[in-house]
Structure formats: structure tokens, C-alpha cells
Amino acid sequence: MFGPTTKVLVVDDMLTMRKLVSKTLREIGLTEITEASDGVLAWEAIEKAAPPIELVISDWNMPNCTGMDLLKKIRGSSKHAALPFIMVTAEAEQHQVVEAVKAGVSNYVVKPFTPEALREKLEAVHKKASG
Amino acid sequence: MQLDANFFKPFVDGAMKTFEISCKLKALPQKPFLKGSQPQPEFAIAGVIGLTSPKFNGNITLCFPAPVFLAAMSSMLGEDFKEITDDLQDGVAELLNIIYGQAKVVLNQQGHAVEKAIPSVIRGSQIRTTAVSSTPVMVLPFKTDAGEFHIEICSE
Numbered sequence: 001m002f003g004p005t006t007k008v009l010v011v012d013d014m015l016t017m018r019k020l021v022s023k024t025l026r027e028i029g030l031t032e033i034t035e036a037s038d039g040v041l042a043w044e045a046i047e048k049a050a051p052p053i054e055l056v057i058s059d060w061n062m063p064n065c066t067g068m069d070l071l072k073k074i075r076g077s078s079k080h081a082a083l084p085f086i087m088v089t090a091e092a093e094q095h096q097v098v099e100a101v102k103a104g105v106s107n108y109v110v111k112p113f114t115p116e117a118l119r120e121k122l123e124a125v126h127k128k129a130s131g
Numbered sequence: 132m133q134l135d136a137n138f139f140k141p142f143v144d145g146a147m148k149t150f151e152i153s154c155k156l157k158a159l160p161q162k163p164f165l166k167g168s169q170p171q172p173e174f175a176i177a178g179v180i181g182l183t184s185p186k187f188n189g190n191i192t193l194c195f196p197a198p199v200f201l202a203a204m205s206s207m208l209g210e211d212f213k214e215i216t217d218d219l220q221d222g223v224a225e226l227l228n229i230i231y232g233q234a235k236v237v238l239n240q241q242g243h244a245v246e247k248a249i250p251s252v253i254r255g256s257q258i259r260t261t262a263v264s265s266t267p268v269m270v271l272p273f274k275t276d277a278g279e280f281h282i283e284i285c286s287e
Contacts, residue, residue: 016222019208020153061228061247090232091247093239111229112152 002055002122007032009049011042011058011070012088021057021088027115028122039065043073046080053083055125057109060089060096068103075104084125088113137241139163142191142282143271145233149226150275154203158273158280166268172196172279174258176215178227180250184243189266189286193227194258202277215254224250230282 002008008030012018018035025033034053036042039062046053056074058067065073067087074080084106089096092110100108106125109118143160150158175197181190195203201212204222212219227250235245271282 014221014225014228015218016204016208017225020225023209061249090229091235092232093236111232112149114152 001126002030004029004031006030006054007034007049007051008055008057009034009036009042009045009053011036011039011056011062011067013037013059013062017059017088024113024115024118025057028119030122038062039067039070039073042070046074046083055122056083056085058085058087060087060091060100068100071100071103071105082129084129086121086125138187138238139269139271139284141234141237142230142284144237145230146193146271146273146282148233149229150203150273153226153229154207156203156206156275156277158275161272161274161279163269163271166270166283169270171270171281173256174281175254175256176200176220176223177253177258178223178250179253180227180231180248182231182245182248184238184245186243187245187286189284191227191231192283192285193223193230193280194283195223195280196278199275199278199280202275203280220252220254224252 008025010018010021010033012021022033022035034045036045042058058070060067071085074083074085087100087105087108088111089108090111097108106128107121109121147158150156173196174194177192177194179190179192197215200215200223204219205212238245266286268283268285273280
């Protein structure tokens, strides 16, 4: 399972949402959190991070570079292709889920979400990544 | 399009769920009314989102008096906020975005084909919302321990 030393990148253009996701992560024991306000800044953070980012939790709808753009960039990169990626969305319609799965999302979480719901998603992603 | 209870309900359900989960506040829906038929509180911040579908064009506004918004944000983010700052104001857009997202899924299951939209924020000391069309604006009031907030649904 991801733990206190897991390096997490939280990506959202809304400051309050970044704070909420980070607070929820701390509640479930993850404290090594970096934040980025769009996909471009997130990609820079992923490229520069040392030790490397081990998990990305990203909003879908963002200006400049959306969560989907970021996911495709990560999956298309030889260096970061296997990076676990959880998409956060307020609009969990079937066609969107299918689009995200096709692009290689590790899992997705629908807003509003409880700490327990996020923990379950993290466990599922970790199991998939280690399995 | 005639606004009816089936159209409002996803927004009411979305607001209740969002407040309960994200803000840990009970938001109890009160009796809806037409804008202008009853007094409304003074709002300090509002989020507005356009709602476009083949059956409906209009907007949804989420309006808060300052104490209610501050209580919601304080509870949501685990900090004690005393004033609405630039850093805090996108919280109203995020709450509206979450409510809209849930309502969109339900409305689209009913065949509305609601499109994706981006919310914007209005902030001031005494915000007054006014309909720009002659169509009545429906007000959905909610009661919380910190006071009332309203969702307004306006069609073109």
C-alpha cells in the first residue's frame, strides 16, 4: 500500500480542491505531497522530482493541459509510462470512464469523495501496480 | 422549457451530498420559490455555471452569505477562515462544479444531453442576482447550521 513516504503529486487548477485532496491524503497517512495547478506544471514537477513522483492524483478539467492531456503525456513517455495515475472528476459518465481507461488511467475517483473512498482507490491502484 | 421538479431534484440531491461529504455539513432543502416572491439573504459570493442542452439553456447560480461560505470552507479544508480571500474564492466554483457534475449525470440519463461547462465566481459585499430574461427564476433554498444558501436556476 502507498504509505507516508510515497511521493504524491496532486494536480488541480482550483486551489481549494488541491487543499482538499491533500488534506484527505494526509488523513489517510500520505504526507509527501507536491501540488501543481495544471498539467504543464505537473509534467515539469514529474520530470524534475528527485526522488521521483510515485503517484499522480489529477483533476480532469483544467485549462492549458487537462488531466487527460497529462495522462497521455505520461503514458507516452518511456521514463514515466508506468506511473500510477488517479483521475478525479465531478462528471463520471460512462463515456468519460471509457475514455480514461483507454488512455491508461490507473483508477478514477468521483467528487465528492470520502477519505475511505480515496483509500480504496489507492489500495486498488497499488495492488494493480504491484501485481 | 418548463422547469419542473424532475429538473431541480438532481441539483438538490447533488447539493445535499456534496455538503455532507465535502463540507461535513447537513444542507436541508427548504421549499423552493420564485425569485422576487420572497426576500433573500445578502450574498457575499456566488458561483455561476451555464447549462446548455438541446432542451434547456440557462444558468445555475450557487449563492452564499459570507458566514455560510466561511463555515463550509472551514469545515471542508480543516482551517478556521475569518474572511473570504482570493485564495478561498474558487471554493464556490468547486462546490458548484461538483453539484453540477452530479446533476449532469442524472439529467443526461433522462435524455437532456447537458454539456460540460466551466463555472465562474462573483464576489462582493451585497451581490444581487437578476434574471436577464422574462422567464421566472427558481430559487432552491438550503438550511445549514451556519445559515442559508441558495441555488438559483434561470432559463433563457
